Amino acid sequence: MRHLDPELEAWLLHAAPRAVAYARALVKRPEDAEDVVHDVVCRLLDHNEYNLAKDGERLLFRSVTNACINRTTRRREIASLSATQADGAALQDSLASGSASDPAQIAIGRELSQAIERELKNLPPLQRAAVELKALEKSLKEIADILGLTVPNVGVLIFRGRKLLAKRLGPQVEEFKL
């Protein structure tokens, strides 16, 4: 059993869900995101030299990025008829707000959510990470620190990522009036 300071617990309760959501589009199987973040958090907690309360956000996102890229590029997927489908959990996914109880709205929201996830996954990993971190309102400097890149490079990644997403999601955005 691991003992955590109240300060660290509070930070983890705030940061972990964001990290899981961030990791979701970076791994091949979205349901692996929580496991990746769990492993990363445990590894960070095992290292006493890290000050997570002070610098945890940067370390967490950086480690999650690396872990997701490693998992995506180095792990060999086992093809099996009995394997769980990647979008098994995604059937419940929906972008609809709590007020959208109309089945048609729910279906539209779900379709859009799936489209965003699909198009994010079609971006190169670093572009995807940069676009997601920008959407999480990180500054270019923070993103550069997390991804280990220069600020101009991050700017280029975000610009290209947004352009590709706009091109691919444009018709749907128009259609759903979002």
Added chain:
Amino acid sequence: MTTEDRNIDKLVRSYLHEHEQKVNAPAFLARVKAAKPAKRRRPALRVAAAVSIAAGLAIVSLHLFRNESAQQAPELPPISELMQDQGKAALTGAAAGVAAAQHSLQEAAAQVSMQTAPLLTQNLSIPAPALDTQLDSLRRDAGVIGQNIRSLIYRTLSDAGLQS
């Protein structure tokens, strides 16, 4: 930033926010707390690598020493008894060191086999037969390196007239 960029950011943010809301943070925290802290593994592979490098350097050094001795032997004055004793002690020590290094390498290979082979097989999807082949090769290499160094030492001792 254009309107189109803002719309894309908004879409991605809403996607992230949606999935953020689905994470059960208290359950996640409980899972992290329940996970046992990782044990530090013995760095078997690093030990094996260090021993291999050390053995390689020893082989190169002995080769150089032997060649140099062979070339310069006619011009060198006879080695005194004291020097002979010291040289013999040093080379005997080196032989013992090589034996220890060989043992460490074999032990490291055994540790890899016992402790990490199942992990490697399961987590990295390395087929067990391929891993066994690698480990067998490592053990064989350890034996060969040890034998080579020992024979070099004995040959050097013999060349220097320290051993019949």
